Amino acid sequence: MxxxxxxxxxxxxxxxxxxxxxxxxxxxxxxxxxxxxxxxxxxxxxxxxxxxxxxxxxxxxxxxxxxxxxxxxxxxxxxxxxxxxxxxxxxxxxxxxxxxxxxxxxxxxxxxxxxxxxxxxxxxxxxxxxxxxxxxxxxxxxxxxxxxxxxxxxxxxxxxxxxxxxxxxxxxxxxxxxxxxxxxxxxxxxxxxxxxxxxxxxxxxxxxxxxxxxxxxxxxxxxxxxxxxxxxxxxxxxxxxxxxxxxxxxxxxxxxxxxxSDEQLKSLTGVARYVSEIANVIMPVNQPYVGNAAFAHKGGIHVSAIMKDSKTYEHIEPHLVGNKQRVLVSELAGQSNILSKAQEMGLDVNPEGMKSREVIDRIKDLEHQGYQFEGADASLELLLRDAYGDAVQIFSVDSFKITVENNAGQMTSEAVVKVNVAGEQVYTVAGGNGPVNALDNALRKALVQFFPDIRDIHLSDYKVRVLDEKDATAAKVRVLIESTNFKDTWSTVGVSSNVIEASWEALVDSIRYALIGMDKNGGIAPMLAQTNGLVNH
Known part of the structure; x- marks a missing residue:
């Protein structure tokens, strides 16, 4: 007892x-x-x-x-x-x-x-x-x-x-x-x-x-x-x-x-992240038990071992506290990391094929350019789905334009976005307290008529890092965006010498990832069917 x-x-x-x-x-x-x-x-x-x-x-x-x-x-x-x-x-x-x-x-x-x-x-x-x-x-x-x-x-x-x-x-x-x-x-x-x-x-x-x-x-x-x-x-x-x-x-x-109770203990991670969200305090990723990295594995040897038995590198089963195992993919990744991530997403992967090596090489090349996927799981998942032929082209962006104006000392931003959803072109304009916020508002405005649930999605964190300071204002920047719907949290990444372009890349990935999640639950296809459009898988 x-x-x-x-x-x-x-x-x-x-x-x-x-x-x-x-x-x-x-x-x-x-x-x-x-x-x-x-x-x-x-x-x-x-x-x-x-x-x-x-x-x-x-x-x-x-x-x-x-x-x-x-x-x-x-x-x-x-x-x-x-x-x-x-x-x-x-x-x-x-x-x-x-x-x-x-x-x-x-x-x-x-x-x-x-x-x-x-x-x-x-x-x-x-x-x-x-x-x-x-x-x-x-x-x-x-x-x-x-x-x-x-x-x-x-x-x-x-x-x-x-x-x-x-x-x-x-x-x-x-x-x-x-x-x-x-x-x-x-x-x-x-x-x-x-x-x-x-x-x-x-x-x-x-x-x-x-x-x-x-x-x-x-x-x-x-x-x-x-x-x-x-x-x-x-x-x-x-x-x-x-x-x-x-x-x-x-x-x-x-x-x-x-x-x-054991069932209540399984809600611990959700409670910790909920309180963090309400308090507007970012949780340390390495917080024991409930942190996003508490059961994250990066080294290829570690990943190879946990695929055989998770006890090799985990002191408890993550689900006991409502957390989950994560495999990180970076320039240090081996084939085990790629296979584990692909299997986690339910992708049909041939371990003997060349595709995993091609994906690893692609990731290494992107990280050489400044991308970082260990902190951007959602962008990584989209990359793997594209590589293994499981991409979901829910919408495409035809163009966007931003204007920033200083009017009597007040800075205003306005974004124009043209997107294509299942063959239907949508043109929207929205303002914001900055260019990225204006782009975010315009994109959501274009998509919300097709996908009302994106109203529940919001950015919970936005980070910009200069990758090579010696290039001053011409330097590449990496933008990491964390998004949430109060149930789940995901991160996306964008890299460019133009901070707006890097932000836009991460923003589009964030929305696309969220919509793929809805699609898994049967939420996207019925909505698009009402517009007589098609979703191409």
Missing amino acids: STPLCIFDTTLRDGTQGEGISLTAEDKVKIALKLDALGVHYIEGGNPGSNSKDIEFFRRVRESKLQAKLTAFGSTRRKNSSCEHDVNLKHLTESGARAATLVGKTWDFHVHTALQTTLEENLAMIYESLAFVKSSGMEALFDAEHFFDGYKANPDYALSALAKAKEAGAAWIVLCDTNGGTLPGEISEIVSRVVSVIDAPIGIHTHNDCELAVANTLAAITAGARQIQGTINGYGERCGNANLCSIIPTLQLKMGYECV
Whole structure:
């Protein structure tokens, strides 16, 4: 029997303290629903007394009937006052949340320096605040702020703070490595001591300032903690919080603990990428378990081996966390890479033929020109389909034209695009906040009448890299475009000494790839049939 653990997600509170992350109330509701579906046990929504956005979130999310316990965050009462007259505690109890987390001081240095009060008054603040919240009918959790630093400085006082929280009826006592400077060995030793002397459920809340938040969380669980606090993708202040996307699968798949159901675990990659999209923060491709490169293979020897058995170079099966294996193709690729990619796409490939060698030579030539396919899977797939005779000519571009005008200090761009869809020529004009945006708008405007689903596609990232700086403004550039429809993400590449042409090439590939995906699901042919056109395969 696996040991059940409690997952406490604080993406919507601690995660939003990360630099560059700002979520609207609507964003927070959407993410809360995803977290609930993932199976976390607590969702900390924010501080209902700190700002109008969090107040609106708590009001709106109550209608969602979450299975997880919606949790409000606040601090212990002010020094030398009463809970009944503390506005923040009042907001907590009126938030409609089922639980409340109160943060309190456990480091004597902070009590004297930050709170500027006595050690005895701080203990009273902890006890009275937790008891007040519990008396309102809410579940009370205690976040022992700076606990590990406090324990190392004055273990007796740090433990006395925990004892007061237990006496007040805290459902969970959570040990916080607030500054993120504690080492795994210290975490293990201190948590073991706490578990031996405090008869209450213990949780762990770590920060990543030494790149040890995940390791420290695992050490705490091994030592007896049973609640994990963290965020999706490790978002959080300074260097971030413990990353639940790494912690949950490690505990469940490698250490024998039960965090969520197996089916819920399979949604982890989708949740991580969804939250990244809503937060408008690009996920690191090499993020463990859920990153785009987490199960990507480039070296020919590696690819040859995984085609025989994926365990040769993969520590788990990717589908267990909702990810997938990827084979990268570049100038380092061998025939195994090409065969693997072609088979993945369902292409009829003869391993004994010359076609694979021709494709490899073609890729090497293109990469010599500046293309990079390991970061542009969609362009690679289109290249392979063309090479193996599986191309889908859904539309063709007859011409395009761009005008850029400075009118009274305001720059405007306009694009004219002529495309051919199944024998029907379409001519469209559209503006944009720049030439690439204008081209994108014009192309979509031409195609949307045939393929309405492209309304759901948008560019999520756009990168331009100068390939040879010594050529200055005449240098070749490589444009990488990442597109998404909120379900899938794909990347395309274009190269030219003209940045507009490179962008256009990547843009057309992106739309073409998306439409091929629709075609696989039977979506394109019926729409084109209504126009009496034909799709040539």
